[in-house]
Amino acid sequence: MGVNAYFIFNDNYFLNAIPLALVIAYIAIFHTNTAFLITVFLTPLSINLEEFTHGKIGLYLPTEPILFGLMLLIVLKELKSPIMSKDFWRHPITLSIGFYLVWVFMTSITSTQPMVSFKFLLMKLWFIVPILMIGFNLFKEKSNVVKFLWAYTIGMTIVIIYTLIRHWGYSFGEKEGHWVMSPFFKDHTIYGTSVAMSIIFVIGLFAYKKHSIQAQFLLSIVFIITLIGLYFSYTRGAWLSIVFALAVWAFIKYKVKFKYLLSLAIIVLTVIVISWPKIEMELAKNKHEHTTTNFDERIRSAANISSDASNLERLNRWGAAFNMFKERPVFGFGPATYAFEYAPYQDPEKLTIISTNFGNQGNAHSEYLGALSEMGLIGMLSVLAFVAALFYSGIMLLINYKRFAPGDSEMYILLLCIVLAMSTYFFHGLLNNYLDTDKASIPVYGAAAIIIAQQTMLNKKKKDALA
Secondary structure, eight states: OHHHHHHHHTTOOGGGGHHHHHHHHHHHHHOHHHHHHHHHHHTTTOEEGGGTTTTSOOOEETHHHHHHHHHHHHHHHHHHSOOSOHHHHHSHHHHHHHHHHHHHHHHHHSOSSHHHHHHHHHHHHHHHHHHHHHHHHHTTSHHHHHHHHHHHHHHHHHHHHHHHHHHHTTTTOTTGGGTTTTTTSSSHHHHHHHHHHHHHHHHHHHHSSOOOHHHHHHHHHHHHHHHHHHHTTTOHHHHHHHHHHHHHHHHHHTTOOHHHHHHHHHHHHHHHHHHHHHHHHHHHTOOOOTTOOOHHHHHHGGGOOSSOHHHHHHHHHHHHHHHHHHHSTTTOSOTTOHHHHOGGGSOGGGOOTTOOSSSOSOOOSOHHHHHHHHHHHHHHHHHHHHHHHHHHHHHHHHHHHHHHOTTOHHHHHHHHHHHHHHHHHHHHTTTOOOTTSHHHHHHHHHHHHHHHHHHHHHHHHHHHHHO
16 A cells, blocks of 8 residues: 555556456456457457557557457467367468468568567467457357457447547537547547448347347447447548448349459459559549548549548558568568658658658558568468458358358358458458557457357358268
């Protein structure tokens, strides 16, 4: 007590967190699944210390310390007595993530800033290992999948209500819409990304079974709040990602074969390449600005590459990422080094009014080009391999559920909403990269764990059906 009083007198309050830390440690050790779900709930509500330490400490509280503890716990359990089945280790998603982590390690050794890169690797481990390994055993039960969706959705709903109330105080102004979600989210783009995933989760929870009147009413209210939150996020990528998810749903529903999708993609890409000069001329005529609050104009501003500073800066970042790749095509500059290295690789002709040479304005604005610049061609391919494994496994799981578990329509709907929610995120991956935050990593790797776990359970049902 005396020691704590001394620290408080000197404006140090960290000892007050010890009782809470002990409670969390107890829950993590003796009720690991509960600690996991609490972490999912706290993900939207976590706060980055960067905002309060002038960028000196980049740590999300309380989620990252909990995940670090869960990682140590699950690794020790696995080393003492293996708890993960061969199905887990052999799954394409697990293999793709393993390949990615190995390459992150390799490129951290060759990094221009090894300390930064190895810190990034450690962060990736505590995001991936506990979510995948604990989630795999947890999500074999349908009820736990539902709890996961509820936990994230409730957490997001609280943040959306907070943001809307705060935004209301500024008459829902567009400029204020960029930061009113603070301190829970850094800006409106990652907030919009999370809201887009959340709205798909809400739809899944509403549709997967027939609820009581009270539950239907609650989910309806949550859906309306989330929809309003999506609109007032003023995030074009979030709005377009929902349209993309609807297209993915149509492809799944009408069983469009992959070869047709590939053919369509090749045709569209060919037309774009051949007609690019004309397309560029038309895009140059687009003067719609993303600063407007008009929904229609804001959507059209997504194609404005003549005067929209946000779009032009994104092109500048992409160009810098590609120039970095050309200089170091094999190993890249090292994981998490883009912000420190990209300045000299900007094209002077592409600099905008919001460009900077001080590495203080974020990343490459693309999951794929960021990996290309930081980890070379193999690094980008490792990210694409994970995305391909996630969607291939998820869609094949949906197809097989129809064949081998036709009576379990509830699980089918939950899995469908998981795949669609991931489609919103990886559509965003073209324009932004957030997998270095808990806000995106926990739902994405949680979805991966759900698909792996349910694939394992379906394999058992298939064996029983064929026996």
